[in-house]
Amino acid sequence: MKANSVKTRLKVNDNVVVICGADRGRRGKVLFIDRRKGRIVVEGVNKKKKYMKPSQENPKGGIISIERPIDISNVMFFCEKCKKGVKLSVNIMEKSKNRVCKKCGKSIA
């Protein structure tokens, strides 16, 4: 059985852990997922500085840091029970789909 275009079972607000790159091992909350491009934005991960021109909200302007997207395949769901990144599987119940940790079977909201 092949999934359609969506390759991830992650959702916004999931806790994930970065498994490679400069931020490897860092944990954070999923802020945004671009399924079409396969990119994901994780809180506190891959922060880049950006110069802001002074504006009404921010009259001084200055440098802010914002999270830049990384590849979805660089993160895994962080299972509280396993204390590490895990793959998720989906249990299809009668009326709903339930995401569960592939390792320990813990169900995830």
Ligand SMILES: [Zn+2]
């Ligand atoms: Zn688990």
